[in-house]
Amino acid sequence: MKDGFLRTAAATPKIRVADPRYNAKQIIELMEQGESRGVRVMAFPELCLTGYTCSDLFLQTALLAAAKEELKKIAQASKKLHMIAFIGLPWEHEGKLYNVAAAVSGGRILGLVPKKNLPNYSEFYEMRHFCPGNERALWIRMEGEKIPFGMNLLFCCEDVPDLVIAAEICEDVWVPCPPSISHAMAGATVIVNCSASDETTGKDIYRKDLICGQSARLVCGYIYANAGEGESTQDLVFGGQNILAENGTCLMESRRFSNECICADMDLERITAERRRMTTFPTAGAAKEAGGYVTVNFELERGLKEESRPVLRYIDPAPFVPGDPAQRDRRCEEILSIQAMGLKKRLEHTGCKQAVIGLSGGLDSSLALLVTVRAFDLLKIPRANIHCITMPCFGTTDRTYSNACAMAEKVGATLREINIRQSVTSHFADIGHDINVHDVTYENGQARERTQILMDISNQVGGLVIGTGDMSELALGWATYNGDHMSMYGVNASVPKTLVRHLVRYYADTCGEKELSDVLFDVLDTPVSPELLPPEDGKISQKTEDLVGPYELHDFYLYYVLRFGYRPGKIFRMAVQAFEGRYEREIILKWLTAFYRRFFSQQFKRSCLPDGPKVGSVAVSPRGDLRMPSDAVSRLWLDELKELEQSVYRERKGEAGK
Incomplete structure (x- = not known):
């Protein structure tokens, strides 16, 4: 296991009812297949060693004894595997029968987890055969070895400290207070569910929502293995719907009515980072003690060399932008509403009925204008009270100038043009700067002149200066301090650049005004x-992404740095996979290094940001999401990147030598 990625599997063997020997063989074969695929945690269905549909055959001593013997064989087979597996079977204890999930690893039966909630309604009548399981663990003996038997068991991996597994069985997750709640509060990061849930019309949708919702509520990984073909169809059909979920997201789902073994990598670091961030997620100690939990230790990677195999999960190259068009449109509408409502409140509170925007003809200022139009419409303030100021200077092109003018006209705002060439030239003369030297003074002098004009006009009209800069620029410090960095309300402050583009496109698609759309x-x-x-030959000569790097890369880095606090090496590995075929590893590493350098060095700009609405789970406001010292040192992160750079160089050199 590397970078916190844990390969998990939910497998549905094609069983024979009441034939433990055959079923054990199928289970062992699936475990061996899982081992070849790097699986470390594997779950099988409820009572799969005998079949869930054995009915009164569960009362037969021969069946119970055979199941126990075959479980020993499965445990023995696990000795050569680097995994922990959970298998469902009936278990007799002190003259009573229990529906249990047996955990096996390293050649041992680690523990038996009984089912607590036994359905006895509709098609189910489990209480005819089984007794509800005990929460606190008992210790039973099996061939001289003590085995814990109870619901409150935590299987803790010694060589993967973040991996703490607990189990529940089928109906346990359908009740108002599932055992997995207590398990997660006691420290379990992964929940296993051995299930036999039959198929009825529409049940699969509810089942998936239930499992994903439980993983979100508990901030955990959830492995759900369901019974499938092979069970008796006397009255029921089982579809084998297996689900692997992580904190509300379905990582993988099997096809129904087709016995499958599905695999996916769960991100344990993501789970623990989220719990660490959430002050409302309880500490495990008290719950663990109150529940009388027994900890069972095991190892997974005994003598196993760490492998850098591809991560078996989809890594979205655009984490801020939903891939599904319908969901993306819904997200865009929601964000535009949040931005507009934030500005609406600020206008109401200050009593301002005027707004001032520096309109450049670029994406960010276009979005700010569209948001302001929405806010003014909500307040029933005439759009003419929006003062769009276009301020051409040395670098302005005809294209952006024309678009700024046309946009202001199409939305019904008031347009004012102020050419700042003369004032900037005069300012350069005042400070003794050679206008032919196109350095940072040359660039920032223009940006600050524009901001001064906007602020002064806002005083003239009694309005608010609306900020246009986006979150990606703020993360990189790509803003002129006290220039475009400053405003009276920054509507785009928590919108990443990759999402700005989609917001503008969504507005163009839905505004119903062809000329504005164009x-x-x-x-x-x-x-x-x-x-x-x-400009060069009348065209833009200064392209931002040539200077600071592709925004799609920086937004990817930004998401995982701030949302989960991942190490540079893990982010690099994920980026290489997410952007495969689009960026070489060296390019990804180059811009990742640039991101960290800029992110640390530019915090002083973020420490004094204007107010602005938060729209997503990541933001850089110093009053909320990012309270970071401006003098923090980046050495730890950059040192790791240097090691990565050397590693990439060695790999590339080795490939060239083949």
Whole structure:
């Protein structure tokens, strides 16, 4: 296991009812297949060693004895495997029968977890055969070895400290207070469910929602293994719907009515990072003690060399942007509403009926204008009270200038043009700067002049200066301090650059005004640029992504740095897989290093940001999500990146030598 990724599996063997020997063989074969695929935690269905549909045959001594003997064989087979597996079977204890999940690993039966909630309604009549399981563990003997028997067992992996497994069985998760709640509060990061849930119309949708919802509520991984073909169809059909979920997300789901073994990598670091971040998630100690939990230790990677195999899960290259078009449209509408409602409240509170926006013809200022239009419409303030100021200077192109003018006209705002060439030239003369030297002073002088004009006009009209900068720029410090960095309300402050584009496109698609849509589509086709350097042949010469790197990479880095606190090496590995075929490893590493350098060095700009609405789970406001010292040192992170750089160089050199 590397970088916290744990390979898990839910397997449905094709069984024979009341034939433990045959069923054990199928289970062992699936375990061996799982081993070849790198599986470390594997779950099988409820009572799969005998079949869930044995009915009164569960009362036959021969069946119970055979199941116990075959469980020993499965445990013995696990000795050569690097996994822990959970297998369902009936178990007799002190003259009573229990429906249990047996945990086996390293050649041993680690523990037996009984089912607590026995359904006895509709098609189910488990209480005819089984007794509810005890919560606190008892110790039973099996061939001289003591084995814990009880619901409150935590299987703790000694060589993977974040891996703590607990189990529940089928109906346990369907009740108002599932055992998995107590298990997670006691420290379990992965819940296993051995299930035999039959199929009825529409049940699969509810079942999936239930499992994913439980994993979200408990901030855990959830392995759900369901019975399938092979069970008796005397009255029921089992579809083998297996589900692997992580904190609300379905990582993998099997096809129904087709026995399958599904595998996916759960991210234990993601789970523990989320719990660490949530101050409302309880500490495990008290719950563990109150529940009388027994800890069972085991090892997974005995003598196993760490492998860098591909991560078996989808890694979204655009974590801020939903891939499904319908969901993306819903997200865009929601974000535009949040932005507009935030500005609406600020306008109401201050009594302002005027707004001032520096309109450049670029994406960010276009989005800010569209949000302001929404807010003004909500307040029933005339759009003419939105003052769009276009301020051409040395780097302004005809394309962006024309788009700014057309956009202001199409939305009904008031447009004002102020050419700042003369004032900036005069300012350079005042400070003794050679106008032919196109350095940072040359660029920032223009940005600060624009901000000064916006602030002064806001005083003239009694309005608010609306900030246009987005979260990606703030993370990189790609803003002129006290220039475009400053405003009176920053509507885009928590919107990443990759999402800005989709918001503008969504508005263009849904506004119902063709002329405005045409302008917005041309804005979308315009390269991202601050336009602070003179154009070449009338075209933009200064392209932001050539200077700071692709925003799709930086937004990927930003998400995993701030949302989960991942190490640079893990983010690099994920990025290589997410952007395979689009960026070489060296390019990904180059811009990841640039991200960390800029992110640490530019915190002083984020420490004094204007107010602005939070729209997603990641934000950089110093008053909420990112309370980071401006003088923090980046050495730990950059040192790790240096090691990665050397490793990538060695790999590349080795590939070249073949």
